[in-house]
Amino acid sequence: MKLISGGVCAAKGFLANGIHCGIRKNKSKRDLSLIFSEKRAAAAAVYTTNLVKGAPLIVTKRHIADGYARAVICNSGNANTCNANGIEIAEQTSLYLSQALDISAEDVVVASTGVIGLPLEIEPIKTGIPSLVSGLSHDKSVEAAEGIMTTDTKVKEIAVSFDIGGKECKIGGIAKGSGMIHPNMATMLVFITTDCAISPEMLKKALSSDIETTFNMVSIDGDTSTNDMVTVLANGMAGNEEIISEGEAFGEFMKALNTVTVHLCRCIAADGEGATKLIECIVTGAADKKTAKTVAKSVICSSLTKAAMFGADANWGRVLCAIGYSGADVDVNKINVAFKSKKGEIPVCVNGSGIEFSEEKAKEILLEDEIEIKVNLQSGEYSSTAWGCDLTYEYVKINGDYRT
Amino acid sequence: MKLISGGVCAAKGFLANGIHCGIRKNKSKRDLSLIFSEKRAAAAAVYTTNLVKGAPLIVTKRHIADGYARAVICNSGNANTCNANGIEIAEQTSLYLSQALDISAEDVVVASTGVIGLPLEIEPIKTGIPSLVSGLSHDKSVEAAEGIMTTDTKVKEIAVSFDIGGKECKIGGIAKGSGMIHPNMATMLVFITTDCAISPEMLKKALSSDIETTFNMVSIDGDTSTNDMVTVLANGMAGNEEIISEGEAFGEFMKALNTVTVHLCRCIAADGEGATKLIECIVTGAADKKTAKTVAKSVICSSLTKAAMFGADANWGRVLCAIGYSGADVDVNKINVAFKSKKGEIPVCVNGSGIEFSEEKAKEILLEDEIEIKVNLQSGEYSSTAWGCDLTYEYVKINGDYRT
Numbered sequence: 001m002k003l004i005s006g007g008v009c010a011a012k013g014f015l016a017n018g019i020h021c022g023i024r025k026n027k028s029k030r031d032l033s034l035i036f037s038e039k040r041a042a043a044a045a046v047y048t049t050n051l052v053k054g055a056p057l058i059v060t061k062r063h064i065a066d067g068y069a070r071a072v073i074c075n076s077g078n079a080n081t082c083n084a085n086g087i088e089i090a091e092q093t094s095l096y097l098s099q100a101l102d103i104s105a106e107d108v109v110v111a112s113t114g115v116i117g118l119p120l121e122i123e124p125i126k127t128g129i130p131s132l133v134s135g136l137s138h139d140k141s142v143e144a145a146e147g148i149m150t151t152d153t154k155v156k157e158i159a160v161s162f163d164i165g166g167k168e169c170k171i172g173g174i175a176k177g178s179g180m181i182h183p184n185m186a187t188m189l190v191f192i193t194t195d196c197a198i199s200p201e202m203l204k205k206a207l208s209s210d211i212e213t214t215f216n217m218v219s220i221d222g223d224t225s226t227n228d229m230v231t232v233l234a235n236g237m238a239g240n241e242e243i244i245s246e247g248e249a250f251g252e253f254m255k256a257l258n259t260v261t262v263h264l265c266r267c268i269a270a271d272g273e274g275a276t277k278l279i280e281c282i283v284t285g286a287a288d289k290k291t292a293k294t295v296a297k298s299v300i301c302s303s304l305t306k307a308a309m310f311g312a313d314a315n316w317g318r319v320l321c322a323i324g325y326s327g328a329d330v331d332v333n334k335i336n337v338a339f340k341s342k343k344g345e346i347p348v349c350v351n352g353s354g355i356e357f358s359e360e361k362a363k364e365i366l367l368e369d370e371i372e373i374k375v376n377l378q379s380g381e382y383s384s385t386a387w388g389c390d391l392t393y394e395y396v397k398i399n400g401d402y403r404t
Numbered sequence: 405m406k407l408i409s410g411g412v413c414a415a416k417g418f419l420a421n422g423i424h425c426g427i428r429k430n431k432s433k434r435d436l437s438l439i440f441s442e443k444r445a446a447a448a449a450v451y452t453t454n455l456v457k458g459a460p461l462i463v464t465k466r467h468i469a470d471g472y473a474r475a476v477i478c479n480s481g482n483a484n485t486c487n488a489n490g491i492e493i494a495e496q497t498s499l500y501l502s503q504a505l506d507i508s509a510e511d512v513v514v515a516s517t518g519v520i521g522l523p524l525e526i527e528p529i530k531t532g533i534p535s536l537v538s539g540l541s542h543d544k545s546v547e548a549a550e551g552i553m554t555t556d557t558k559v560k561e562i563a564v565s566f567d568i569g570g571k572e573c574k575i576g577g578i579a580k581g582s583g584m585i586h587p588n589m590a591t592m593l594v595f596i597t598t599d600c601a602i603s604p605e606m607l608k609k610a611l612s613s614d615i616e617t618t619f620n621m622v623s624i625d626g627d628t629s630t631n632d633m634v635t636v637l638a639n640g641m642a643g644n645e646e647i648i649s650e651g652e653a654f655g656e657f658m659k660a661l662n663t664v665t666v667h668l669c670r671c672i673a674a675d676g677e678g679a680t681k682l683i684e685c686i687v688t689g690a691a692d693k694k695t696a697k698t699v700a701k702s703v704i705c706s707s708l709t710k711a712a713m714f715g716a717d718a719n720w721g722r723v724l725c726a727i728g729y730s731g732a733d734v735d736v737n738k739i740n741v742a743f744k745s746k747k748g749e750i751p752v753c754v755n756g757s758g759i760e761f762s763e764e765k766a767k768e769i770l771l772e773d774e775i776e777i778k779v780n781l782q783s784g785e786y787s788s789t790a791w792g793c794d795l796t797y798e799y800v801k802i803n804g805d806y807r808t
Contacts, residue, residue: 052728052736052756082724084757116721117758226725303707304803311804317520320486321630324456332456352456353488354521393797399708400715 001162001256007141010159010172011195012237013038015136018147021128023120024077032125033147034132035072035191036101041235043069043109044204046211048228054079055086056110057229059094063106067200069233070103072191073132074111074148075125076176081226082117092122100133111229113150113176113189145174148189151398152178156267162256164249167240169196171253173260177268178220190215190230190264196253197236198243206254207232214261217293217386219301220272232257269387270370274395278370279309281386285377291328292377292384298326299373300388309371310390314339314362316348319373334378341368351378405566405660411545414563414576415599416641417442419540422551425532427524428481436529437551438536439476439595440505445639447473447513448608450615452632458483459490460514461633463498467510471604473637474507476595477536478515478552479529480580485630486521496526504537515633517554517580517593549578552593555802556582560671566660568653571644573600575657577664581624581672594619594634594668600657601640602647610658611636618665621697621790623705624676636661673791674774678798682774683713685790689781695732696781696788702730703777704792713775714794718743718766720752723777738782745772755782 009016018033043064047057063069073093080086090110098105112120145155159172173192198206207230215230236242243249270278281299286292299305302322308315316337324332337349343365348357365371413420422437447468451461467473477497484490494514502509516524549559563576577596602610611634619634640646647653674682685703690696703709706726712719720741728736741753747769752761769775 048729050725050728051734052724079721082721082753082757115719116725117753118721119758226721226728303799307800307803310800313804315519317483317486317522317630320456321454321520324454324630325452330455349486349521353486354523391800391803393800395707396711396714396795396797396800399711399795400717 001160001259004159004161004170006159007157007172008035008144008174008191008193009138009141011170011193013195013235014193015138016140016144017132017135017137018140018143019128019132019135022124023075030143030147031075031077032128032132033074033144034136035144035193036136037070037233037235039235039237040068040070040107041233042067042198042200042203043231043233044200044207045109045229045231046207048226050226052082052226054081054112054227055083056080056090056112057227058087059090060109060111060229063094063108068107069109070107071097071101072109072111072231072233073097074189076113076148076150078112078114078118078120079116079227080112080120083119085119089120089122093125096126096129100129109231111189111227113148113227116226141172141174148174148176150176150178151273152176152271154267154271156264156271158260158263160256160259162252164196164240164252167238169238169240170194171196171256171260173264175264175268177271178273192232192260194232194234195236195238196234197238197240198234198253202243202245202250203232203234206257210254210257210261214258214265217297217384218265218269219297219388220269265387269389272389273398274392275389276369276392277309277390279373279388279390281373281375283375283377284383285379286382287380289382289384291330292382294326294328295323295330295375295377296384296386298322299375300386303391306388306391309366310392312363312366314348314359314366319375320349323375330377331379336376336378338374339365340372340374341365341370343368405564405663408563408565408574410563411561411576412439412548412578412595412597413542413545415574415597417599417639418597419542420544420548421536421539421541422544422547423532423536423539426528427479434547434551435479435481436532436536437478437548438540439548439597440540441474441637441639443639443641444472444474444511445637446471446602446604446607447635447637448604448611449513449633449635450611452630454630456486456630458485458516458631459487460484460494460516461631462491463494464513464515464633467498467512472511473513474511475501475505476513476515476635477501478593480517480552480554482516482518482522482524483520483631484516484524487523489523493524493526497529500530500533504533513635515593517552517631520630545576545578552578552580554580554582555677556580556675558671558675560668560675562664562667564660564663566656568600568644568656571642573598573642573644575600575660575664577668579668579672581675582677596636596664598636598638599640599642600638601642601644602638602657606647606649606654607636607638610661614658614661614665618662618669621701621788622669622673623701623792669791673793676793677802678796679793680773680796681713681794683777683792683794685777685779687779687781688787689783690786691784693786693788695734696786698730698732699727699734699779699781700788700790702726703779704790707795710792710795713770714796716767716770718752718763718770723779724753727779734781735783740780740782742778743769744776744778745769745774747772
């Protein structure tokens with residue numbers, strides 16, 4: 001497997017574009033993105049578990065019920081959620097796009113992100129679709145990634161190539177992260193494309209299994225969005241023998257998919273709203289998988305731990321506290337905690353009690369922008385990693401007046 | 405029932421004091437508090453559900469297992485948690501205090517609040533106890549309240565008088581709130597005293613029932629502390645017939661207790677770390693009690709809603725979002741939301757969809773320092789209230805360098 005460029009356009013037969021169509025007032029910000037596959041592609045998606053669901057998710061779910069799709073359209077600036085006519089708008093969007101692309105409206109995946117509860121006008125979308133489509137290109141993954149950004153400060157994309165039965169396959173993705181990020185079963189907006197030939201059933205299986213240890217282990221602020229969605233389109237143009245069951249080829253595909261998703265998780269966490277640091281909590285020695293995950297996520301979600309990381313303060317008591325209230329069944333007298341970054345590693349708690357350590361060294365380690373909080377429960381063989389970020393003034397600032 | 409002054413010293417036979425003994429470096433900050441009852445008192449307590457428990461809680465639980473106590477000692481500046489010798493220190497504290505007061509060590513309630521994982525030295529406590537005891541007075545509730553404060557900016561105390569069978573009874577309390585506040589089954593530090601005669605069993609029953617709708621419905625930052633504790637001492641000196649079962653007198657006692665606890669909840673929420681506003685989420689129309697509570701607490705805990713309140717931004721979509729991911733089984737198409745303060749009330753969402761409203765009026769309402777978020781689920785007769793605060797730059801600042 002190797003890293004390649006091209007994002008969602010890296011895989012054969014995929015084109016993309018991102019434009020400003022007028023949903024946002026700021027004309028320099030793209031607000032409408034499109035990903036298109038030259039061939040009909042197997043499609044799988046996972047969605048938010050929030051009971052309040054964005055209208056586009058409901059329409060998308062219906063559209064890919066048959067396991068296939070050809071295009072993904074996504075606007076930013078408006079979530080199209082909690083609006084009386086939301087479904088209608090999402091369906092009109094699909095219809096206008098399908099006419100412009102000469103495909104079936106049922107093959108369109110629709111997504112939205114932005115303010116909840118503000119009616120979404122169809123006009124700018126309808127007006128924008130012709131130039132969105134005519135500008136489709138094999139090298140506009142970045143434009144598409146820009147079009148789905150809200151308060152994100154960085155484009156999030158990746159692609160890798162891998163080999164299945166002697167055929168080179170490619171897989172790439174883009175993501176929108178930032179705030180209201182605490183995915184559960186599904187996640188923020190992530191669009192992944194691959195030319196690997198894989199059946200809709202196996203694609204669904206791969207995605208559902210992967211997100212359990214990737215996007216579901218990311219939290220920026222504990223708020224599970226109404227519009228979370230991860231989709232994968234697989235158009236089979238790499239020419240490999242279609243993957244229709246588990247086995248070596250499926251394993252290779254899973255590995256490539258996981259490389260893409262873990263990268264995007266790290267990008268999303270590091271670029272969390274207001275974040276100055278990527279925080280990884282790596283839990284080992286758990287008695288079972290669920291315990292490892294629960295502990296890792298609880299630490300990543302703790303406001304106090306996040307604020308301490310912002311201040312480069314080795315306040316490990318807050319880590320212990322977050323483990324204690326996580327609901328996981330752990331022996332608190334066996335917990336070891338260490339902080340690690342590229343400046344080194346420092347143990348701060350052994351068997352549930354503090355040990356002497358150099359505050360100076362700890363500070364040096366925690367001043368870095370990628371921090372590992374290492375927790376060893378010393379009770380078994382299971383492990384888990386969760387990703388998050390620090391809690392900063394900037395997060396409060398961004399969210400104190402998001403709509404204005 | 406009427407409001408009276410005196411805090412924990414309002415009830416007959418209770419004395420208090422608070423001094424600086426040297427646990428903290430800042431000599432102007434009291435760090436050791438004492439509440440003493442002239443008569444042995446029925447005692448009840450509830451504790452944190454965090455698996456990591458402060459050593460004082462373990463010792464207190466043992467001491468009041470018989471249902472009685474006479475004194476409460478509490479230090480701030482150090483949580484005495486995750487220290488190898490924590491139990492020993494808490495026991496020594498009880499012992500030295502019991503000798504100075506000439507009572508049994510088993511009648512001492514011990515509590516601590518502050519940094520986790522830093523060994524607590526017995527010396528300043530041992531040295532401080534004589535002046536702590538000699539300074540006991542009927543009018544030092546405020547000093548005791550100050551001695552348990554950490555980042556609290558305001559003293560939190562209240563007292564009321566009420567009537568049972570023709571006898572005037574009094575009940576009063578002090579609290580420590582601020583950060584790491586997200587009680588579950590038990591809570592932050594709250595000490596309540598009453599001269600009402602009530603059996604230990606009924607006192608326990610009253611407290612356990614009351615906290616379900618009071619302290620367990622407060623959240624500052626979603627972090628459940630390791631040292632939460634609420635205790636009530638009832639010394640019977642009001643001379644009423646002892647309450648030994650449910651009935652009218654128990655009902656009167658519950659009402660007075662609830663007045664004290666709701667007031668302290670509001671104080672704790674309004675003075676949350678960095679808070680500029682008290683936020684009350686009042687849920688009505690729920691199909692059952694659990695749903696009402698789950699929804700109210702989810703809204704209060706949402707970082708995005710809290711940040712919007714800081715910015716006086718009527719971003720009600722975040723309220724809907726928090727209801728949607730709460731785990732409660734609600735019909736999202738029936739949810740009404742309104743914001744209210746002393747400047748008026750403004751409906752912003754009806755039947756799950758946004759309605760037109762004056763942003764100007766909403767801003768005026770949300771600029772006040774006590775905000776109600778009113779949620780009507782339109783699905784039944786149950787209701788619930790939760791208390792919290794806004795999320796501010798100051799919260800981040802306080803917690804970015806709490807230890808330094």
